Amino acid sequence: MRKLIPLVSFIIVFATGVHSAEVELDTDLMQNIEDTNKSLSSNIALQRADASKSDANDLQAMFEVVEAHFIKKGGAENAVDLSKKSKDLAADIIKLVDEKNFDSATNTATELSRACKSCHTFYKKE
Numbered sequence: 405m406r407k408l409i410p411l412v413s414f415i416i417v418f419a420t421g422v423h424s425a426e427v428e429l430d431t432d433l434m435q436n437i438e439d440t441n442k443s444l445s446s447n448i449a450l451q452r453a454d455a456s457k458s459d460a461n462d463l464q465a466m467f468e469v470v471e472a473h474f475i476k477k478g479g480a481e482n483a484v485d486l487s488k489k490s491k492d493l494a495a496d497i498i499k500l501v502d503e504k505n506f507d508s509a510t511n512t513a514t515e516l517s518r519a520c521k522s523c524h525t526f527y528k529k530e
Contacts, residue, residue, distance in 0.1 A: 429473045437466050441517060448501070448509045456501045456509065460494040463516075467491045486523040490516055 444459035471487035474480040493516040500509040 429470065433466060433469060437463065437470075437520070440466070441513075441520065444497070445510075445513050445517070448497070448506055448513055451504075451506050453501050453504070457498050460497040460501070463494040464491050467494065482526060483523055486519050490519045493519065 440459050440462050444456060444463065447455040447459055467487050467490045471484055471491070474483040474487060493512055497509050497512050497516070500506075500512060
């Protein structure tokens with residue numbers, strides 16, 4: 405019985421923590437994505453490899469949150485697909501920057517911006 409009480413307490417604390425960590429999109433996250441995307445484009449244009457890769461890594465993490473939100477929301481398969489595509493594009497940018505292929509990284513960043521805009525067309529709250 406003495407072992408059961410701490411176990412039950414741990415389960416309750418863990419379950420509460422998981423519940424409070426529900427994925428939620430807010431304007432701050434979306435603004436951070438927009439700002440980071442602009443920074444990425446600028447850093448690629450200036451051929452700042454480390455800054456470009458940092459921005460792309462940050463975008464990947466933020467698109468993970470967006471993807472999780474739309475998976476949980478349900479009925480938004482297009483948004484899930486666009487989130488995954490955006491993560492993949494950010495990963496591609498990292499590889500291209502590592503290869504010093506800034507022209508292709510620029511094109512991929514443009515494609516990433518289009519994916520964002522496409523998702524906003526369907527899901528952005530006015």
